[in-house]
Amino acid sequence: MIKGDGSQIEKIYAIRCKSSHEQHLFSSLDFPTFPLYSLSAPPQFSNLTIFEFSNPYLCPVENQKKDVRKLSLAELEEFFLAHGEKKFRAKQVYEWLWNKSLKNFDDMSNISLSTRELLKNHFTINHIHVDLMQHSSDGTIKNAVKLFDSKIVESVLIPTTKRITACVSSQVGCSLDCNFCATARLKRMRNLNPDEIYDQVVAIKDEAETYFQRPLTNIVFMGMGEPLLNYANVIEAIDKITSPEGLGMAPRRITLSTVGIPKMIRKMADDEVKFNLAISLHSAINETRSLLMPINDSNPLEDLAEALKYWYQKTKRKITYEYVIWDGINDDERHARALAKFCKHIPSKVNIIQYNPIDEGEFHQAKQDAVDMYVRILEGQGIIAKVRKSRGQDIDAACGQLANKNEVAHLAE
Numbered sequence: 218m219i220k221g222d223g224s225q226i227e228k229i230y231a232i233r234c235k236s237s238h239e240q241h242l243f244s245s246l247d248f249p250t251f252p253l254y255s256l257s258a259p260p261q262f263s264n265l266t267i268f269e270f271s272n273p274y275l276c277p278v279e280n281q282k283k284d285v286r287k288l289s290l291a292e293l294e295e296f297f298l299a300h301g302e303k304k305f306r307a308k309q310v311y312e313w314l315w316n317k318s319l320k321n322f323d324d325m326s327n328i329s330l331s332t333r334e335l336l337k338n339h340f341t342i343n344h345i346h347v348d349l350m351q352h353s354s355d356g357t358i359k360n361a362v363k364l365f366d367s368k369i370v371e372s373v374l375i376p377t378t379k380r381i382t383a384c385v386s387s388q389v390g391c392s393l394d395c396n397f398c399a400t401a402r403l404k405r406m407r408n409l410n411p412d413e414i415y416d417q418v419v420a421i422k423d424e425a426e427t428y429f430q431r432p433l434t435n436i437v438f439m440g441m442g443e444p445l446l447n448y449a450n451v452i453e454a455i456d457k458i459t460s461p462e463g464l465g466m467a468p469r470r471i472t473l474s475t476v477g478i479p480k481m482i483r484k485m486a487d488d489e490v491k492f493n494l495a496i497s498l499h500s501a502i503n504e505t506r507s508l509l510m511p512i513n514d515s516n517p518l519e520d521l522a523e524a525l526k527y528w529y530q531k532t533k534r535k536i537t538y539e540y541v542i543w544d545g546i547n548d549d550e551r552h553a554r555a556l557a558k559f560c561k562h563i564p565s566k567v568n569i570i571q572y573n574p575i576d577e578g579e580f581h582q583a584k585q586d587a588v589d590m591y592v593r594i595l596e597g598q599g600i601i602a603k604v605r606k607s608r609g610q611d612i613d614a615a616c617g618q619l620a621n622k623n624e625v626a627h628l629a630e
Contacts, residue, residue, distance in 0.1 A: 282339065282340055282341040283339070283340055283341070284340065284341055284342065284343045284365075284410075284412070285310075285314065285336065285339075285340035285341065285342060286314055286315075286342065286343075286411075286412040287410075287412075290307055290308065290311050290462075293307035293310060293311060294307040294308075296339075300335060302332060302335070306328065306332060309325070309327060309328060310325065310328065310336070311462065312462065313325045313328075314342070315415075315457055315460075315462055315463045316462055316463060316464075318416070318419045319342075320342055320344040321342070322336045322337050322340075322342070323337075343364075343365035343410075343412065343413075344365075344412075344416055345362050345363065345364060345365075345413055345416040345417065345420065346362070346363045347360045347361070347362055347363075347420055348361045348362065348363040348369070349361035350424075356376045356429075357373060357374065357375055357376065358373065358374040358421075358424055358428070359371060359372075359373050359374075360372045360373070360374075360417070360420060360421070360424075362386075362413075362416075362417060362420070364389070364409075364413055368389045368406055368407070369389075370386040370388075370389055370409065370413075370417075370440070370441050370442075371386060371440060371441060372384060372385045372386055372417040372420070372421060372440055373421075373440065374421045374424050374425060376425075376429055376431075380434040380435050381421075381425045381429060381431055381432070381433050381434050381435070382433075382434065382435040382436065382437055383417065383418050383421035383422070383433055383435070383436045383437070384437050384439050384440050385414060385417040385418060385421075385436065385437075385438060385440050386409065386414075386417065386440030386441035386442055387408070387409055387414060387438055387440065387441070387442040387443070387444040387447045387450075387451050388405055388406075388407070388408050388409060388441060388442025388443065388446065388447055389405065389406040389407050389408075389409065389441070389442070390404050390405040390406050390441065390442065391405055391441060391442050391443060392404070392405040392443070392446070393443055393476055393510070393511070393512050395476070395497075395509065395510045395511075395512075405442070408442075408446075408447040408450055409442070409447065409450060410450055411450045411451075411453040411454040411457060412454075414450065414451065414454035415454050415457050415458060415463070415464075417440075418433070418436055418458055418464065419464070421433060422464070433466075434470060435470045435471070435472070436458065436466065436470065436471045436472070437471075437472045437474060437495075438451065438471075438472070438473045438474055439472075439474040439495075443475060443476060443478075444473050444474070444475055445473075445475045445478045445481040445482075445485075446478075448481060448484070451473070452488070452490070455468070455471060455473075455490075455492060458471070459471070459491075468490075468491035468492045469491070469492070469493065471492040471493065472492065472493040472494070472495050472537070473485075473492055473493070473494055473495070474495040474496075474497060474539065475494070475495070475496060475497065476496075476497050476510055476512055476516075477496045477497070477498070477516065477521045477524075478512075478516055479516055479520040479521055479523065479524035480524070482494070482521075482524040482525065482527070482528050483524050483527050483528070485528070486527055486528045486530075486531035486532055487531070489531070489532070490532075493534065493536075493537070494528065494534070494536045494537070495536065495537040495538070495539055495568075496521070496525070496536060496537070496538050496539065497510075497539045498538045498539060498540055498556070498559075499539070499540055499541055499547065500547050500552060500555070500556075501518060501552070501555040501556045501558065501559035502518075502547075502551070502552060502555050503517050503518050505546065505547055505552065506518065508546075509546070509547075518559065522559065522562045525562060525563050526562055526563055528563070529563040529564065535563065535564035535565050535566065536563065536564075536565050537565065537566055537567070537568055538556070538559075538560065538565055538566070538567045538568070539568050539570055540556065540567055540568065540569050540570065540591075541569075541570050541571075541572045542569060542572075542582075542583035542587055542588055542591060543572060543580050543581060543582070543583055544581040544582065544583045544584065544587075545581075546579075546580070547583075548583040548584070548587035549587075550590065550594070553590060553591045553594045553595070554594060556591070556595070557594055557595055557597075557598045557600060560595070560598070560600045561598070565600070566600065566601035566602070566603070567595055567600060567601065567602045567603070568603050568605050569588060569591060569592070569602060569603065569604045569605065570605050570607065571604075571605065571606055571607040573607050588604060592604065
């Protein structure tokens with residue numbers, strides 16, 4: 218595109234395929250003579266097999282801005298230097314973005330107006346929005362969190378007399394098909410970005426201070442999704458949460474809960490992570506566990522045990538087993554003794570979790586006699602066993618109930 222003075226104006230175009238909806242961006246400076254709204258693809262794209270050129274078309278699109286929080290501090294420094302700004306501006310902006318969790322460039326009060334305009338011209342901030350907040354009779358708060366692309370995840374504030382815990386999601390939906398979990402009925406749509414995980418924590422931190430006048434004390438990755446299937450983003454989010462430049466929370470106050478993927482448990486140990494590990498176990502008998510959690514077919518208990526031994530060898534930190542007892546499924550002495558034996562592999566404790574029904578199906582909370590029997594057998598073997606009461610059941614915020622049941626979930630469809 219040529220201006221009257223002979224200079225060129227860059228416009229960004231997209232080639233899209235109407236049948237597949239796939240898109241590729243290119244610049245008018247690269248193809249200055251390519252006709253607008255042509256009905257055939259330029260020859261330069263003929264080798265791109267991702268496009269089905271049955272009926273492609275051209276349309277002008279806006280130059281897509283990058284989320285500024287995808288940049289490291291070093292990359293921000295490079296950006297400012299390249300635009301004639303002082304290097305220290307990067308640290309100022311970085312502090313606004315992470316330590317102060319600012320959502321708008323205009324509110325960066327110690328940044329000049331011209332620098333704010335520079336940022337707005339090149340970047341965006343894809344912050345989350347709490348689209349719906351539900352309050353339980355027991356004080357629990359559930360957030361329906363709308364992401365920048367209108368998809369929805371849920372996070373939960375769990376208050377007790379001694380602590381306030383944020384339960385956060387790591388994926389939109391889940392792919393693991395655990396038969397007792399409501400989230401498993403949602404297809405996995407995508408992984409959450411580090412900033413989207415971080416923002417959930419910030420939102421609950423603000424709610425803790427607003428509604429309880431108390432600080433956030435703990436974080437658990439027990440919301441929607443399997444954290445170890447979004448490993449890089451989860452680790453980056455935790456790094457930001459624990460960094461002095463972020464929220465400055467101690468790693469020992471963070472627990473990652475997983476179904477138990479052996480190779481990823483080994484990777485965490487090799488990466489020398491400092492947070493706590495919890496395993497969603499529910500049975501120490503392969504046949505039963507595979508019925509409950511199909512991933513056990515490819516990741517059996519024997520492999521899980523070896524990975525956990527490696528974890529303890531490298532970290533010297535005990536783990537927590539999360540365990541639900543269901544009526545007629547794992548409520549007998551055989552299952553209790555199998556659990557006690559499995560706990561002997563490495564130092565550990567057991568949280569026996571109350572089951573939260575998701576429908577009228579086959580899963581029902583075991584009778585109290587069965588729970589008492591488990592505790593007796595475990596404690597008899599010197600294993601710490603705690604029975605945990607669920608919170609937020611009346612708003613479907615309890616463990617295993619997160620499934621976007623609210624009307625706001627339709628925004629993500």
